Amino acid sequence: MPLSGVDRKRKGSKFENELAAYFNEVCGINCHRTPLSGGGRGEALPDLTGTPGLAIEAKRHERLSVDTWMQQARKNCGLDRPVVINRKSRQPTHDSYVVLYLQDFADLYQGWLAHNGYVTGGNDEA
Numbered sequence: 001m002p003l004s005g006v007d008r009k010r011k012g013s014k015f016e017n018e019l020a021a022y023f024n025e026v027c028g029i030n031c032h033r034t035p036l037s038g039g040g041r042g043e044a045l046p047d048l049t050g051t052p053g054l055a056i057e058a059k060r061h062e063r064l065s066v067d068t069w070m071q072q073a074r075k076n077c078g079l080d081r082p083v084v085i086n087r088k089s090r091q092p093t094h095d096s097y098v099v100l101y102l103q104d105f106a107d108l109y110q111g112w113l114a115h116n117g118y119v120t121g122g123n124d125e126a
Helices: 005-027 065-076 102-115
Strands: 054-059 080-084 096-101
Touching: 005 054, 054 065, 065 080, 065 096, 080 102, 096 102
Parallel strands: 054 080
Antiparallel strands: 080 096
């Protein structure tokens, strides 16, 4: 049986709270749901607040709609990197999928490589 609009919103809000709790525990940040991020404010905002450098769009769907979700994340990202996190039913939060643009991933990965001593300096060849 399909979910009603209220049930879909409740499911999405619950996932946003799960993600915020996950980031708080694992990353040690002060992350929380953005009030009314899904609409009703008249301004485009990411679903989570307190994730420096990332504008997270949380999706709780069985079917992936990557193009649509990334467009929404990009619209809501401001100067941050747009990121979509998707979780399917019965999938643990820590196994959620993360989608971001390749250039954003490469920038983040290059920073991780430099931090861990695999490379030195910046990426001068990009």
